[in-house]
Amino acid sequence: MADEFTVEIARDGGAPPNSRTYSVVFRANGVRESAEHLRRCRSDYALLRVIEELVAAPEARLELLERLRAEGRVSIPRIALTDVQAAKYGLAKLASSQSGDPICPVCSRSVSIDERLIFRDGQAIHDECRLRSRDMTDDVARFLEQTPGRALCHTCLSSLFSVGFDEARKVVGRLHVRQRYAVTPAPCSVCHKLRVAIRALPDPDA
Secondary structure, eight states: OOOOOEEEEEETSSSSOOOOOOOEEEETTOOSSSOOEEEESSSSSHHHHHHHHOOOOOHHHHHHHHHHHHHHHEEEEOOOHHHHHHHHHTTTTTTTTTSSBBBBBOOOOOOOOTTTTETTTTTTEEHHHHTSSSOHHHHHHHHHHHHHOOOEEEEHHHHHHHHOOHHHHHHHHHTTTSSSSSEEEEEOTTTOOOEEEEEEEEOOOO
């Protein structure tokens, strides 16, 4: 049986006009017989929560959402799931023979016992990944500056960067005092809801 999955996401064309429903199909790689599992997400936010668990990089998550809106479907190859994720998505049978090293949730690469690791919430994380992702403020700042004009609410920011809501709110507060960022009620570029959101201001010297 496969140890990796291809995830195919498509907008449900049969849904009501004002409803956003998505089908998420997990297909086991490397098997002779078809092995797949269907999951439905009934809102943009529900879909974002799924993408949050499957894709590590915030930029890649946002790119997937934009491609999905433009093309109606996207495919994510070579997704390795932990046993907990496989059980959560109803994939225990498809991944029953999954073997190998666990996956670092920060970089999505495998980890082994001969590497420097830390353990957080039952997951093994490369020590270098922990150090690299420690200061979320600068990471979020770079992300906002690379995506000018986009506004992100606290909830979607926390999902894109895999941090708690309180941590996302602290990051927004630290960026707000830098005067290069606006924090105002605005439609969020991810969930499209009118919420308090942060965006990078245009560079006056550009």
